[in-house]
Amino acid sequence: MLKQRKRTAQVHPEFRRASRRKFPAPLVVMAALLFSPLAHTQTDKPMSPASTKPGVDGWGHPLTTLPKDHKSAPAPAHDISGIWDAPDMSGNQVLGAKAFPDDGKPEHQLPYTALGLETLKRTKPSNGTRSVLPGDTNDPVFKNGDPQGFPREDLYELRTTQILQTPQSVVLLYQFGKIWRVIWTDGRKLPKDPEPRWFGYSVGKWLDDSTLVVETMGTDERTWIDRAGRPHSADLRVEERFHRLDRDHLELTVTIDDPKMYTKPWVALDKFVFELQPSSFDVREMIWSPSEYEEYNKLMGNTSSDRENQ
Amino acid sequence: MKMIRAISFVVSAMFFISVPLFAHHGYASYDTDKKVVLKGTVTRWIWSNPHCLVQMDVTDDNGHVVHWVAESENPSTLTRIGWTEKSLKPGDQITLTALPVKSGNPVGRIIEIVLPNGDKLTGRVNPATEVKPDDAPKP
Numbered sequence: 001m002l003k004q005r006k007r008t009a010q011v012h013p014e015f016r017r018a019s020r021r022k023f024p025a026p027l028v029v030m031a032a033l034l035f036s037p038l039a040h041t042q043t044d045k046p047m048s049p050a051s052t053k054p055g056v057d058g059w060g061h062p063l064t065t066l067p068k069d070h071k072s073a074p075a076p077a078h079d080i081s082g083i084w085d086a087p088d089m090s091g092n093q094v095l096g097a098k099a100f101p102d103d104g105k106p107e108h109q110l111p112y113t114a115l116g117l118e119t120l121k122r123t124k125p126s127n128g129t130r131s132v133l134p135g136d137t138n139d140p141v142f143k144n145g146d147p148q149g150f151p152r153e154d155l156y157e158l159r160t161t162q163i164l165q166t167p168q169s170v171v172l173l174y175q176f177g178k179i180w181r182v183i184w185t186d187g188r189k190l191p192k193d194p195e196p197r198w199f200g201y202s203v204g205k206w207l208d209d210s211t212l213v214v215e216t217m218g219t220d221e222r223t224w225i226d227r228a229g230r231p232h233s234a235d236l237r238v239e240e241r242f243h244r245l246d247r248d249h250l251e252l253t254v255t256i257d258d259p260k261m262y263t264k265p266w267v268a269l270d271k272f273v274f275e276l277q278p279s280s281f282d283v284r285e286m287i288w289s290p291s292e293y294e295e296y297n298k299l300m301g302n303t304s305s306d307r308e309n310q
Numbered sequence: 311m312k313m314i315r316a317i318s319f320v321v322s323a324m325f326f327i328s329v330p331l332f333a334h335h336g337y338a339s340y341d342t343d344k345k346v347v348l349k350g351t352v353t354r355w356i357w358s359n360p361h362c363l364v365q366m367d368v369t370d371d372n373g374h375v376v377h378w379v380a381e382s383e384n385p386s387t388l389t390r391i392g393w394t395e396k397s398l399k400p401g402d403q404i405t406l407t408a409l410p411v412k413s414g415n416p417v418g419r420i421i422e423i424v425l426p427n428g429d430k431l432t433g434r435v436n437p438a439t440e441v442k443p444d445d446a447p448k449p
Contacts, residue, residue: 056390089434284386288359288360289359296363296381299363300379
């Protein structure tokens, strides 16, 4: 059963209208969307007691939600475009990949190879069971300002994601870091022995009317798979399975396959559900600038820890 | 300037069932079994990534002014739960409840802020992600 948001929010008129008509085939608007601002942003909602004011989108407009009795229209064929929100902060994944968080539970232990375990020991995340103090982490994102790359973009701070489609590609616009990825759907093959890239090389193929399967390889070994410092090699292959359940819900499953680091493939994100937002939803900008991060560390990074007392 | 007293500097031994996990930091830095309740004056409100920070002056029982800094989530998250860039401003007298850092430094993680008009701003608490690294078995 899909969760309904409890947030005090308006039911957007677009949802009401949409419940009485079919979602318009977006092919006509895709070209326009391609040139729409790549601005995104943010998400979430409290798990804790609500604050006294309602949440807003990036433009300051009140958040909207599906009505409780809302029945979604069927999924349009070969179409996952839209502004998709990850409700309830569910994509934060601060302990690492959502399906395998680094929480110490035996069922969440990954099938490391000897090399994988050895490589893991060299990563020093600042969250999870192996967490170190902020100043001691070697997380390439926090320490070096590196792009978090792929698949970490799916596995850490997965927030509002806008998806655009053209006849040749599917374009993902991630809120976190204002990152975009192109998934080629024009039938091309993955490159052989490509130059590594932070976000690799991705091709997609429609498995059926509502499921797009994406294969990615050629990612940069300097990146971590997730926030918990799970490693990968140059041989990493990632499968993303986007399955549009109905007009208003999209599922994403991410599978990691890296024989050098793991003895078998493992599902890092398992049927993660996004909710479609009104097309007027403005995605809030979410970028960690080096200057802001430096100020944060100046005030918090060292003062929060006192090595003499550790 | 009106003397602000720390009405309470309560270190409770109560256990927090729901402990926020910080997007970046140091969960390892915080004592999640304690909390402090501070009354003081906001000196700076930093609305930025990776986490928003409030700096405030609190006068302790000995009359010394202590400069506290406490963090919450990033602006993107906070705008979803009722916070804004204008939620706080220098001079605001607030009551702040926070998790303190283990080191004893005047640094905390915001649980809740009560504003001058009585409104509350709640820090994110996400039971789904709770974990205590020190308690968890090592891989």
